[in-house]
């Protein structure tokens with residue numbers, strides 16, 4: 121059995137919406153991100169396995185799941201929209217108000233561009249997405265919070281990390297074993313956000 125089939129079958133057996141769950145689980149087991157009661161913003165959440173995992177871990181905390189596509193899981197706040205659209209940001213703010221949530225403890229993005237196969241293009245779109253996720257984090261991430269972002273490798277990868285590391289105690293790249301062989305994706309994991317005004 122191929123490695124990717126192993127994670128696919130495992131996700132199916134364990135009732136997760138996608139094999140991507142095992143990437144987040146790996147990150148959490150390595151960096152101790154999730155705790156009971158935390159509030160989580162999942163950007164690019166569909167089909168939903170990261171949000172499923174987050175909800176299991178935070179228990180009575182709240183998970184916001186944002187995607188341009190439909191999200192068919194229960195017990196999360198679903199917001200359908202493009203993260204580049206300000207209306208989506210307004211929707212997040214409105215739901216935060218409804219739920220009486222001031223800030224998130226974790227912001228995570230497993231967003232991907234539609235893969236063109238041209239690595240420079242995929243990298244550049246992925247960096248634009250990562251920048252947008254970081255801007256959203258400046259607005260919504262609470263002090264002490266964690267940020268996880270998928271990025272496709274390329275020339276601006278290290279510059280992006282350097283640009284944001286001053287806002288956190290630490291910021292490192294990790295590539296989970298569940299990432300497909302030959303994939304250019306990696307995950308930036310940043311912990312203990314110092315707050316945007318502290319810089």
Ligand SMILES: C[S@@+](CC[C@H](N)C(=O)[O-])C[C@H]1O[C@@H](n2cnc3c(N)ncnc32)[C@H](O)[C@@H]1O
Nearest residue numbers: 138140164166167168169170188202203230231
């Ligand atoms: C790899 S999937 C995420 C898988 C998810 N983490 C899971 O565990 O099921 C990437 C998602 O990002 C979403 N996405 C891509 N660009 C987006 C954007 N600009 N705004 C919102 N969602 C976006 C796609 O629709 C897709 O559902």
